[in-house]
Amino acid sequence: MSRVPKTTTISLRIDKPTAAEWRERAAASGLSVSDWIRGAVDAGQQTNLPTPQRRPVRVRDTSNDADPALMRQLAALGSNLNQIARSLNECRLVGAPVRLVEVLALLRSIEAEAAHLLPQLPPPPKPTTKESSSDAR
Numbered sequence: 001m002s003r004v005p006k007t008t009t010i011s012l013r014i015d016k017p018t019a020a021e022w023r024e025r026a027a028a029s030g031l032s033v034s035d036w037i038r039g040a041v042d043a044g045q046q047t048n049l050p051t052p053q054r055r056p057v058r059v060r061d062t063s064n065d066a067d068p069a070l071m072r073q074l075a076a077l078g079s080n081l082n083q084i085a086r087s088l089n090e091c092r093l094v095g096a097p098v099r100l101v102e103v104l105a106l107l108r109s110i111e112a113e114a115a116h117l118l119p120q121l122p123p124p125p126k127p128t129t130k131e132s133s134s135d136a137r
Helices: 016-029 033-045 068-094 100-120
Strands: none
16 A cells, blocks of 8 residues: 655644643554544544554754754854845845945854854764665565
8 A cells, every 4th residue: 555645734722631641642552643643533533544553753862962052143144144145136136236345344254253153063963874674675
């Protein structure tokens, strides 16, 4: 049976105790909340949807997380670069002259700030290798 991608979202409002109970039931079943709800609806409505399968739990690796203040500073630098690019594109579109000396000065200040901040970032995560299994498709 081919798998049909799930692309439509349905939202509903429930109270916090009900949400907590649904999360607990899903976790006890080894399912995501979405899969658990789909299974519960299917059981009650006879929609003949395939029964959800247990998915592996994804755990976010936090060993390489950077300082939030540092990340905010880097985000601000990125925002500044976007503003400069937007301004240059607007000048180009309307045919306005560009003050290259000012643009270069701004870019140099951003470059200097980045040179100061980048060494503070943690090293990138080491690539993980997938082990080959004998039952691969």
